[in-house]
Structure formats: structure tokens, C-alpha cells
Amino acid sequence: MKLTTSLVAVKKISSNVPRSQFAENDLNRLAELILQVEGIINPPVIRRKSLDSYEVVAGDFEYYAAARAREIDPRKGEMIAAFIFEAENEEVLKQQVELLRNRDSEESSTKQANILVEQFENLPQQVENLTTMLTQVAESVKQIQEIVFNQSEAKPVQSSTTVTQQKDYKRKTKAQLIAIASERNIKIGLEMKKDEMIAVLVKSDASQS
Numbered sequence: 072m073k074l075t076t077s078l079v080a081v082k083k084i085s086s087n088v089p090r091s092q093f094a095e096n097d098l099n100r101l102a103e104l105i106l107q108v109e110g111i112i113n114p115p116v117i118r119r120k121s122l123d124s125y126e127v128v129a130g131d132f133e134y135y136a137a138a139r140a141r142e143i144d145p146r147k148g149e150m151i152a153a154f155i156f157e158a159e160n161e162e163v164l165k166q167q168v169e170l171l172r173n174r175d176s177e178e179s180s181t182k183q184a185n186i187l188v189e190q191f192e193n194l195p196q197q198v199e200n201l202t203t204m205l206t207q208v209a210e211s212v213k214q215i216q217e218i219v220f221n222q223s224e225a226k227p228v229q230s231s232t233t234v235t236q237q238k239d240y241k242r243k244t245k246a247q248l249i250a251i252a253s254e255r256n257i258k259i260g261l262e263m264k265k266d267e268m269i270a271v272l273v274k275s276d277a278s279q280s
Contacts, residue, residue, distance in 0.1 A: 101136035
């Protein structure tokens with residue numbers, strides 16, 4: 072008994088596995104490759120449901136890729152090579168399918184275990200990186216606080232004495248302010264406004280204190 076593939080119309084095949092389980096990008100990629108060579112390197116295994124219909128036993132991804140190829144190009148994608156369960160080969164094909172499924176499951180479990188081990192081994196480095204990052208953030212915050220504090224310290228603060236002087240000067244007339252400035256040898260122009268005269272006197276008082 073020699074195992075060979077048969078050409079089957081894609082539209083006559085169905086699958087019990089939802090298409091949504093497979094990424095559309097992957098299906099599109101394989102579909103394009105199927106159309107390029109007008110064939111598939113890993114034919115699905117199907118069984119006959121009726122005289123004119125089949126269902127997938129193994130290779131649901133390959134079947135959906137073939138179905139996508141038919142959607143893209145109905146002529147080139149009309150047929151697909153498949154292994155068909157027949158009375159003479161059913162038992163052998165079942166054994167192959169079961170063996171391959173178990174192997175795929177074992178490989179998947181091993182791969183997941185290796186990923187977990189790798190993540191666990193990298194955990195100390197990730198913690199160290201996170202600690203370094205937090206230290207850098209703390210340093211940045213400290214620098215910002217120092218800059219804000221220094222700017223606050225550098226900002227001139229009006230003393231209570233200066234405020235009192237301003238109030239005293241505001242009670243006086245322009246003539247009185249000019250007289251005070253004259254006594255202190257402070258130059259004040261007659262055209263200056265009263266607030267400008269007060270500012271000159273206050274500045275002079277501050278420089279002498």
C-alpha cells in the first residue's frame with residue numbers, strides 16, 4: 072500500500088476548527104506561497120464525510136491557507152493535494168496523525184518551558200536594570216529640586232523695611248520727595264512720576280543699608 076496524495080476541490084473540504092484560531096497574516100503569507108508554486112508542501116489529512124464532501128483530520132492551518140488562496144485566485148487555488156482516509160490506509164494514517172500531534176504537543180511544551188527558564192534566568196538582570204533606572208530617576212528628581220530651590224533662593228525678597236519705606240514715601244508729595252532726594256544727593260528729574268521717584272529713593276535706601 073503506497074501513500075499518495077489526491078487532488079480535492081477546496082470548496083468540498085470543511086474544518087471543525089474555527090478559522091479565527093489562526094492569524095490572518097500567516098494564512099495570507101502561506102496562501103501566496105501556495106499560489107506561487109500551485110501546491111502545498113504539507114498536504115492536510117482529510118476523511119470523506121459523504122460522496123462529495125470531506126472534513127479535515129489534521130492540517131487545519133494548511134486547509135485554511137488553501138481556502139484563502141482560492142479566495143485570492145479561484146482558478147489556481149481551486150484544488151489542493153490532500154491525504155484521504157480510505158479503508159485501506161485509515162489505520163496507518165491515524166497512527167501517523169496521533170504520533171505527530173503528540174510530538175507537536177511535546178515540542179510546544181518544551182518550547183514554553185525553555186521560555187520560562189530563560190525569563191527566570193534573566194530576572195536578576197531585569198531587577199538590576201530596574202534598580203538602575205529608579206536610581207537615575209531619583210537623581211534627576213533631586214537635581215530638579217536643587218535647581219528650583221536655588222532659583223527660589225536667588226529671587227530677591229522685599230524686606231519689611233523696604234515696604235515701610237515705600238508706604239512712607241507714598242504719603243509724601245512730589246515736592247517733598249524731590250526735597251528728600253536733594254538732601255541725599257540723589258538725582259530725580261522733575262518730569263518723573265511719583266512712583267518712579269519712590270522707586271529711585273527705595274533703591275538708594277537699599278544700596279546704603
